[in-house]
Amino acid sequence: MTKLTYFPGCSAHGTSEEFDSTLKLVMKSFDVQMEEIPDWNCCGATSAHVMTENLAMALPMRNLVLAERLKNKTMGIACASCYSRMKTTKAEIDANPELAQKINSTIVEEGEYHGDVDVKSMLQFFYEDIGLETIQSKVTYPLKGLKVACYYGCLLTRPAAITRFDSPEYPMSMDRIMAALGATPTEFDFKTECCGASFSISDTEIVLSLSGNILEMAQESGAHAIVVACPLCQSNLDMRQPDIDKLAGKKYNTPVLYLTQLMALAFGSPVKDLKPSKHIISIEPALAHIGEEIEIPQKKAKPKKAVAAESEVN
């Protein structure tokens, strides 16, 4: 049984409970044991970073130190924002031992930092450590007919030099996982556009405008739902959707699902396990598309002779 150190982040027990619970379901199917970091603290999110230099690194570093004690190879992080803070801090202190020492000096009780835990987002863990084949092998209820727009947000693949995962412009890992589940990922150009994240409360206007663009493009792409891997993205796109509707003067009616919810569903969990009641935009209508035939734009059927001429001799 593989063990994975788990950093749930502040929203796991709150806004994103359904992410947390389906994540655990999915991990069980993969036979991965999740060990939550005991007494983890908030990574400081954007705020610590905006206002301070040292605190912004001290908060994540405490978690890194605690995580090392669990002696697992990898730490999986559920929230993209926590992931980014943790990964950036790690990159900075690993590159600069002096800085590491300085920041470590503020962490008295927890002890010393060694730098021997890998930090990954859950998406990255699924894609790299579990693998598409295993994922596909667990599918008992293929999501055929469901068209999804995969939304990565800004921080899962950026900055490329730090995340070293997938493309910062047009990532495909989540799309491939969705395809492995039987769903159809749409061609969606706003995969990594920012949703406004940290301005959710302080400058709602920005969130409405940015998240609005994302919903618009997702709808344009023909998706029934948006899939995300981050609680912040989820809450901006879901909770704010009625306000966005008002601004746009139309109803997007696009539910926003966690990738783990769809994985759980495909692996055989009943819909109620996805905690549909948590969603502001109801997920059922989207899920109703499962089982529908999808019209795949057929390549122009060519007369047999011409096809042969393409590469072979007739």
Add this chain to the structure above:
Amino acid sequence: MIKLGQQIENKFLEAVNNKSGNNVLDCYQCGKCVGTCPVSDFMDYPPREIMQMIKLGLKDETYMANSMWFCLTCAACSGRCPREINIPYVMESIRHLAIEENEYSDSGKVKQIMKFHEIFIDMVKRYGRNYELRMMAEFNIRTRNLFKDMHLAPKALLKGKIPLGVKKVKSTKAIQRMFKMAEKLEKTQ
């Protein structure tokens, strides 16, 4: 009109470069960052213009801009900058410099954003974690906007989207000590 030529040394540029680990002089004003930045429309000077202001040594004007407060650190711009400038780092360093020198815009928006971050950090200091409901409430009280987002509250609360309490960190003492020491480090710099 901006008058140049009165001072030769550009201390401001030097300070930003040192703090951000970039050389702002690398910027050749292509504007790729501006078209990329999701919030450039909300900034009074988009990233490209901030770069030029730093190059010209316009410290006060830069500090008074709201741009660095709006920057989401989304790193979209830096991923596309042809001169490999880490723009969010530059934004961050002018933010920190502005805080250090206690000179920044007192526009409502900037104040609101700072207030939010202050409250957030405060929550973390108190509980080791974020207490979302409390934070929203406090934000609304402190920004005198009691009814902001109130329309969302019933539904969100009902759906358990926003929990009523917070699971505190057990060792809040350790967290608070960390805060103190980090603050001290901040000052000694």
Add this chain to the structure above:
Amino acid sequence: MARVGVFVCFCGANIGDFVDIPAVVEETKKIKDVKYAIEYKYVCSDPGQQMIRDTIVDHRLTSIVVAACSPRMHEKTFRKALSDAGMNPYLLEVANIREHASWVHQKDKEAATEKSCDLIRMAVAKSIANEQLHEISVPVTKRALVIGGGIAGIQAALDIADARIPVTLVEKSPSIGGRMAQLDETFPTLDCSQCILTPRMVDVASHPYIELLPYSEVTELDGYVGNYKAKIKKKASFVNFDTCTGCGTCWQKCPVKVPNEFNMGVDKRKAIYSPFPQAVPNKPVIDAEHCTMLIKGKCGVCAKVCEKGSIDYEMKDEMIEREIGAVVVATGFDLWDPKPYEEYGVGRFKDVITSLEFERMVSANGPTGGVPVRPSDGNVPKNVVFIKCVGSRDEAKGIEYCSKVCCMYTAKHAILLHHKVHDSHAYVFYMDIRAAGKGYEEFVKRAQVETGATYLRGRVSKIYKKGDKLMVIGEDAQIGQVVEVEADMVVLATAIYPYKDNPDLARLLGISYDKYGFLSEAHPKLRPVETAKAGIFLAGCTQAPKDIPDSVAQASATAAKVCALFSGDTMKKDPMIASVNPEFCSGCENCVSVCPYQAIVTEEIPMGHGSEEVRTVSKINEGVCQGCGSCVAICRSMAIDLAGFTDMQIINEIVAI
């Protein structure tokens, strides 16, 4: 017994005023080997030279020292005087008492005088060790090799051949013409590329002094300036060019279709093909990678239909050798692959194309008959966005340099779009407009004013698809606003980049290249067409991005260099070069590695004393050695010496003060 004559020059007041010349002469006369010393007002004047000539004869002198200005000034003059008097010119030494004494110590006559004496003493000491040297003459093979048959290679070959010097032109593709053959109309005059190029291509094919080797590559080059030997691989074309008439029946009938490189893959060609209708030579070749006959022995259609029986599936690559005296490298450029621009949807959006694809589309002989069309649906685009500096000037995703021609060809494309689609509109995103050339700025103005192209200053940030439109987002920095253009097609002005195999070619030729793979010139300003290796010259885009006028000018310059090199039957070379004394050489090969010109080779010589065994020693190729002396200083066995600057001469100078 040495008999040295010394001539001390006043240079009018230049030396005379600051150095006590009579005292210097007196002091000089005391030097042991000096048999004659005299002062003179202007030694370089005709009477001065006459005096030298006379004295040499009268006093049976064995070497001469002139104490005057810098040897860089008049060494040649005085050497000639020696020659005229029947003396070996290399028995001269010059003591530089003007630049090194009188002019730099004008306030201290005593010191200047003392220093002049020292300098003369050093020169005398050196001259005693001077040896008779003779200019080396190297035979030259009067044939030039031109590698690459683009416009640069064509021009160089024609110019050299017109001077009645035989040229071998090696082109790796089936036809000459290069990139210019792919262009439609050309800036800044908008004349049709084919119309001006095709006659030259035909000239090449019919020129009595040009041997054209298409579908060939140079694989080896040995030797040195004037005496190179090249090995050339003639790739198997599977078509007998001697009998083939170029009738075209074979490629009409061939069933295998392959993306057409010449048209940037916009359409297909056959497995047996001639790249374009005006190709020279206009004979087809079989593409062995795709022909099913050659892959799995099935088909044979072309052989069946060819009335001339020109098809030969058994043909093998053929190696030939040519002796040549000089090489012109003109291997041109490739386009940089814009794949890293994911934000532009490169590879995902079919209607985001490169400039050369656009160029082929608007070409009258192109795959779309001269009308630009969207690859996605074949519709004619109305709004076209042109993005400049794609790859160029981008350290993060591409390369640092400016590609020089894309500002101009983008202006051209804006004009051509308007010509071909009247109700279209061009949007050009630019960072700078670099239009430095005769008539260039005027040309850009034409695009902006006559054509009405909208120029927006900014680098495009992102392209996304909305329905069947491409939405292009970028800042217009002039107004400081982000703009979004709804476009039907986007054309990327991708950077000019050397061919991937250019560095291989450079290594094979023994010349240097920069970090991108462009070949390096000997000096960026004063020797822009030569390489550091004598007898190898550069023309066109293989050296750096260039437009056609610059490529042609550089090509003609290489031709002038080649003609100068071949102006005599032999080349004269400075005799001040290094040589190895094999008796002392231990065969350590240290010298081989330091020689910047690869002039040193090793050879085996008998051990001596009647022994059968051999040992390895170094040998310097006098045609190649430039006389730097690196090898002399590195040789621990003291086996090498440098004529004109021998250890003995220099030590003599050192101990003379």
Add this chain to the structure above:
Amino acid sequence: METELKDKIVSIEKPAIEAPPEWKPMIMGILCNWCSYAGSDLTGTSRIQYPPDIRIIRVPCSSRVDPWFIIKSLQAHADGVLISGCHPGDCHYISGNYYARRRFLVTKKLLNFVGLHEDRVQFSWVSAAEGAKFAQVVAKVSEDIRKMGPLHLYKKENTR
């Protein structure tokens, strides 16, 4: 030559010699033909004045300079040696000055080893356009050597 060298090295090791009042340093300058020698000519054409302590030998390239020349100069009459060549990247012979530089550093170590102040031998880059720089270089070397004092007690008459 080997034994001769050894003898000499032993004699050099003696403690610094008190400079007689009339003493002037003697510096051997070995310059490459294409850059530094041309630069020194330019110093002359520009009439820039410098201390008359240097005697110049012309070599094709600084890479021609054998360490032996340096030692021989110090052994003979020079109190210091200046070697000057083209700037990095500007070498007339592509890479000669690069080899020269490396060899020169080794030579310095050798001088240190035998007890000589390493700044008695200096290296510089002077281009054909740097007449003024050449004057500065000579002035500096001359001043350095003046501070170090003579290497030879007797004036050359005794050895010639």
